[in-house]
Amino acid sequence: MDRKQFIKTSGIGLGLTLLPGIIQSQTSNNSIDFEGMEPKIIKDADGKVLNVIGDIQTHKLVGENTGNQIVEWVDNVKPGVGIPPHIHTKEDEIFRVIKGQIEIMVDGKTTVLNEGDIAFAPKTYLILGKWLGPKKLK
Numbered sequence: 001m002d003r004k005q006f007i008k009t010s011g012i013g014l015g016l017t018l019l020p021g022i023i024q025s026q027t028s029n030n031s032i033d034f035e036g037m038e039p040k041i042i043k044d045a046d047g048k049v050l051n052v053i054g055d056i057q058t059h060k061l062v063g064e065n066t067g068n069q070i071v072e073w074v075d076n077v078k079p080g081v082g083i084p085p086h087i088h089t090k091e092d093e094i095f096r097v098i099k100g101q102i103e104i105m106v107d108g109k110t111t112v113l114n115e116g117d118i119a120f121a122p123k124t125y126l127i128l129g130k131w132l133g134p135k136k137l138k
Helices: 003-027
Strands: 048-052 055-061 072-075 082-087 093-096 101-106 109-113 118-121 126-132
Touching: 101 118, 109 118
Parallel strands: none
Antiparallel strands: 048 055, 055 072, 082 126, 093 118, 101 109, 101 126
16 A cells, blocks of 8 residues: 555544544533633631531532532531432532541442541532531531
8 A cells, every 4th residue: 555545544544533532522511611710719717608407518619610610618517417418410529527527428438537538529429428526527
């Protein structure tokens, strides 16, 4: 096969191989709109305080601040308060324990998080938990 024929044949094969991925990326609904996002500094005292079924949450960042990628809030609740079973459909969730202890279940797997521990729950995974120990969880 001469060089021209090889390039023509290879180009067609490569195009057919890449075409589904190109089409999918052009029609994908998973794109992030970074246009309206700006850097943010949120101080410890800042945020919107909510009482969610006895769980006192200070929301620092919400989906609209992060292109629906992350929600960041701080809990400050007594032991025994639980997180009801729930699923996030727009953003992932990260649990970072500053003080206290939490028993958490993500996708059917239960573990205890202590001070300094982190858990990651991708969107669409079932999450629930319960604060443990003698002091408040933050």
